[in-house]
Amino acid sequence: MSGLSLKYEVPGDDFTRAGEASSDVKRKLKKLGYDPDAIRRVAIAMYEGEINMVIHAGGGQAFVTIEPQRVDIVLEDHGPGIADVEKAMQAGYSTAPDQVRSLGFGAGMGLPNMKKYTDEMTIDTEVGKGTTLKMTVLVNHKS
């Protein structure tokens, strides 16, 4: 069976709107009756990714495919790219500016959390060009 494809624009200039796309995906998954644990993992991972796009890359696009056994999230931006992916994956490593940290973000847990909550994650990044982040959450439906 084919899945449900969703596309979102994540605006880079309005921080108060960050998280709207992941919220909508969460709402849809609930309506579809997905396993609550899978919904939670999708919501948290996608929210972290969305926030990252807003803070570091001036926004971008989110593509989500919902299939019975898996949810795929692709976050694409044309921001500065990640210079050292390995370092960025370390818990607590952050390049977020102070004004963002003062809002309680930028604790350096974004990528580590995304990895923790998803089953697969790949980062395709080039400095100066942008970043494409792919995440997959596998769904086990309890019946």
Next chain:
Amino acid sequence: MDLFFHSVVLDREKCVGCTNCIKRCPTEAIRVRDGKAQIISERCIDCGECIRVCPHHAKKTKFDHLERLKEFSYTIALPAPTLYGQFNNLDDIDFVLTGLKQMGFDEVFEVSRAAELVSEATRRLMADDSLPRPVISSACPAVVRLIRVRFPDLCPHVLPLRSPMETAAGFAKTEAAKKTGLPPEKIGCFFITPCPAKVTDIKQPIGIEKSMVDGAIAISEIFPTLSSKMDKLEQIEPISESGIIGVSWASSGGEASALLNDKYLAADGIENVIHVLEELEDERIRELDFIELNACSGGCVGGVLCVENAYVAKARLQRLRKYLPVSKNHLREEIPTVMNWQESLKFSPVLTLSEDLSEAMQMMMEIDDIGEKFPGLDCGACGAPSCKALAEDVVKGLAKESDCIFVLREEIQQMADIFKNISGHEKHEK
């Protein structure tokens, strides 16, 4: 037991079919069909928002009347502390409690006393770290019902303790049975309630099999008689046994501050409550131990069955509790079983589209397609709270696309064009 008992009901005579209530309902449980509002039973959480917002007073609460006292040999009033905030110039809670006895109750057991015991039990449960953090209060029945239908992940976080009302009934009944020698079924406990959700919580409790409370009487119902009784009192009986903690439960923040731990949050008003629950669900609220949530603005003092403005009531309670000791009720031993829930909160997926995932998926695609045809104004004229909700109703077969006046206008326009063409052709033929 009636699975979908509701205390919030519609007065069809008074309903004019306007859209005020459908827009306000936090679970999108109301539709206007054939010119009258309809409540979708399995979605309603009895929060009372529709009662508050209806300009025609067409939404009301089912509650008990004083005549029911006759069904019992011995009756006990269980006043919510909110009641104390309804009276002007009150400086002694005993005026209210003595007045309640004058109205026909044999005894009064303050719910604020039980609230102090619930606070102590919560402190103990929180100290042994066995509950998942943050713990969410279970005292507001509308909030518990909201979590049950919308927030599956948060169900295990809900405090598995009975509410102060339920705890009060448990203790009051046991004590009265001992004192009078009567069997418990001859003793009637009546909650004096600020809200409809409590009425539902008695008829159809969550976490326990059967409520110990026998009925609920609205504060607004007893207020006139009670105040006139209070005006004529000659002697005041020393009944009150409540401290600051118990009385404070009436307003938002009271329950949380009684935990004597500053890692808490207290949110009130259904919209604010939903925002907090959404953020909790996404684990965006960390480092907090306790979450107090009240569906009504201001807390229980904001209940729709109160007579006084929530903030005035709150101010009065602040004054009233000023010279009380911190707490006058304490648990002697372990947390008694009558205070615990018998089962934890279970998610009830009433908002999902279909039990069958592929069918649900198909429906969602159709909903998105149909939704494209609507103007996105969420005007409510179709009877659904939003264009999205109408699209969902259409797919479920509960409404039709032309319920949307914009779609209808287009259809009429098309028809008009067809007629114009036909009559145009006829003219040519002549």
